[in-house]
Amino acid sequence: MLDVTDLHAYYGKSHILHGVNLSVGDGECVSLLGRNGVGRSTTIRAIMGMVDAEGSVVFKSEQLLGMKAFEIAHKGLGYVPENRDIFPTLTVRQNLVLGMKTNVESRRWKMDDMFRLFPRLKERENTQAGVLSGGEQQMLTLCRTLMGDPDLVMIDEPTEGLAPKIVQLVRELFEEIKRRGVSILLVEQKLAIALEISERLYVMGHGQIVFEGTPHDLRSNASIRKEWLEV
Numbered sequence: 001m002l003d004v005t006d007l008h009a010y011y012g013k014s015h016i017l018h019g020v021n022l023s024v025g026d027g028e029c030v031s032l033l034g035r036n037g038v039g040r041s042t043t044i045r046a047i048m049g050m051v052d053a054e055g056s057v058v059f060k061s062e063q064l065l066g067m068k069a070f071e072i073a074h075k076g077l078g079y080v081p082e083n084r085d086i087f088p089t090l091t092v093r094q095n096l097v098l099g100m101k102t103n104v105e106s107r108r109w110k111m112d113d114m115f116r117l118f119p120r121l122k123e124r125e126n127t128q129a130g131v132l133s134g135g136e137q138q139m140l141t142l143c144r145t146l147m148g149d150p151d152l153v154m155i156d157e158p159t160e161g162l163a164p165k166i167v168q169l170v171r172e173l174f175e176e177i178k179r180r181g182v183s184i185l186l187v188e189q190k191l192a193i194a195l196e197i198s199e200r201l202y203v204m205g206h207g208q209i210v211f212e213g214t215p216h217d218l219r220s221n222a223s224i225r226k227e228w229l230e231v
Helices: 040-047 069-074 092-098 111-117 119-123 134-147 164-179 191-197 215-219 222-228
Strands: 002-011 014-024 029-033 052-059 077-080 152-156 183-187 200-205 208-213
Touching (some): 014 040, 014 052, 014 183, 014 208, 029 040, 029 191, 040 152, 040 183, 092 134, 111 119, 111 134, 111 164, 164 183, 183 191, 191 215, 208 215
Parallel strands (some): 029 200, 077 152
Antiparallel strands (some): 002 014
């Protein structure tokens, strides 16, 4: 579904990504791991058309490089940013409505799905999003992206700073996303979650992929974990 080849990305004159290669198949969950500052967030921002980039990003057989972010979103690629980017003066329900596609009947996700998965959002559906807790805002951002019915969703650090109970809810949402046939590209710090839900994993270091394999492969490779993941 997604094939990234020889991807280079830049912030001004700073060369951040140095030939990244990765892929995500239909209905597959793939995690992108690594320490802070190695280029994981830049990778998904480059795929989303938000960073100057060179190389190839093919999604559903179509080249994305050169498109604007909103054009890429309309192709069926969802993006959940680390900083959440909710609309603070709009209510929870209004934020979710903004994420909807116009063709309501064909969508995999509806408002009731979001409220069933996250009852706290139902309780606060008429509350301005800006007064929600950090965990509630993370739930809202994830759900708003799903309301756009993406075929693949890229999620950046969804459990960062969340309480264990909310982390478990987010993990359950990932499982639901997979059950509905939506592909996931996940940037995650918590190795345990990535190992549990992913079919494959990539590890990044210094703007490049330094490891690719299954969760079993990574569990068995202590040297990779020590050099590129452990603090």
